[in-house]
Amino acid sequence: MRAYLIRRFMLIVPTFIGISLITFLVVQLAPGSPVYLKLRKGEASLGSDSMSQKIIEDTKKLYGLDKPIMVRYAMWLGKLVTFDFGNSYKDQRSVRSKILETIPVTLQIELIAVLIVYLLAIPIGVFSATHQHSWPDYCTTFVLFVLYSLPSFWMAMLLMLFLGGGQFLDWFPIHGLNSFGAEALSWPRWLLDRAWHLALPVFCLTYGGLAGLSRFARAGMIEVIRQDYIRTARAYGFSEKIVIFKYAMRNSLIPIITLLGTLLPDLIGGSFIIETIFSIPGMGRLGFEAVLSRDYPLIMGVLSMSAFLTLLGLLLSDVMYAIVDPRIKFE
Numbered sequence: 396m397r398a399y400l401i402r403r404f405m406l407i408v409p410t411f412i413g414i415s416l417i418t419f420l421v422v423q424l425a426p427g428s429p430v431y432l433k434l435r436k437g438e439a440s441l442g443s444d445s446m447s448q449k450i451i452e453d454t455k456k457l458y459g460l461d462k463p464i465m466v467r468y469a470m471w472l473g474k475l476v477t478f479d480f481g482n483s484y485k486d487q488r489s490v491r492s493k494i495l496e497t498i499p500v501t502l503q504i505e506l507i508a509v510l511i512v513y514l515l516a517i518p519i520g521v522f523s524a525t526h527q528h529s530w531p532d533y534c535t536t537f538v539l540f541v542l543y544s545l546p547s548f549w550m551a552m553l554l555m556l557f558l559g560g561g562q563f564l565d566w567f568p569i570h571g572l573n574s575f576g577a578e579a580l581s582w583p584r585w586l587l588d589r590a591w592h593l594a595l596p597v598f599c600l601t602y603g604g605l606a607g608l609s610r611f612a613r614a615g616m617i618e619v620i621r622q623d624y625i626r627t628a629r630a631y632g633f634s635e636k637i638v639i640f641k642y643a644m645r646n647s648l649i650p651i652i653t654l655l656g657t658l659l660p661d662l663i664g665g666s667f668i669i670e671t672i673f674s675i676p677g678m679g680r681l682g683f684e685a686v687l688s689r690d691y692p693l694i695m696g697v698l699s700m701s702a703f704l705t706l707l708g709l710l711l712s713d714v715m716y717a718i719v720d721p722r723i724k725f726e
Contacts, residue, residue: 494700
């Protein structure tokens with residue numbers, strides 16, 4: 396176990412370098428430049444002749460954009476060893492401090508979303524598999540496919556319109572993490588206020604994963620209950636609950652655990668949109684604003700943290716394989 400974890404952590408290093416290299420090239424070669432964006436904002440005060448070649452070159456030198464792209468990547472990677480992502484072009488603040496301020500919010504939302512998805516998807520999938528071709532199975536399948544086809548940003552707009560005080564009901568807040576003055580509330584009331592603010596964003600992040608994961612849970616359970624050892628367990632006279640929850644469910648969880656590594660990047664990608672729509676000060680909103688301002692160090696910092704969390708999710712799913720099924724060996 397320990398040797399396997401060491402090997403997997405060592406494998407994360409070249410994988411992360413490859414991801415960061417591709418990301419760096421895409422970000423740096425994308426249309427738009429922070430130099431022209433910054434000079435364009437100050438064009439009114441600098442006058443019509445301010446956009447001279449000398450000013451452009453001086454600004455590129457200030458940001459380090461005058462060097463070849465591979466040299467810039469090598470410099471960035473060298474600083475990353477000491478967890479130094481550089482300073483933001485926008486306000487010259489440390490990128491690391493900005494990420495440390497926002498990543499707890501994003502992790503809080505994503506962990507809640509992952510927990511809800513798995514707590515609901517597995518029972519729904521088991522119920523549909525054990526009631527295959529029944530009316531509850533058909534209705535559940537229809538509802539889940541409808542949810543899976545709805546874009547999260549469109550659902551967020553509908554929830555804000557119908558439940559967030561748009562033109563109909565005013566049941567949920569649509570911005571921020573807590574109400575004004577929430578710091579003066581008692582701990583239980585503060586938690587309720589936080590849950591009230593996160594209800595709509597968490598729903599927007601969970602319903603798509605819930606729909607997809609429950610279908611995989613259903614397919615995995617149907618495949619397992621057709622195996623010979625399940626028929627043998629029934630022949631021995633075990634009750635259906637023991638057969639399903641003791642013998643079948645454990646083996647059917649393996650495909651669902653595999654999806655844990657893909658669910659995390661989906662949630663991180665969705666947080667870029669959802670946090671922006673609901674004005675949540677998380678890492679997703681920070682990354683979205685960095686893209687709009689062409690803030691290269693901040694973009695690389697946010698995407699690097701997202702890649703690292705994704706790799707940790709894949710490692711976690713590998714470790715959980717052996718916990719669910721001891722027959723799977725780490726080698």
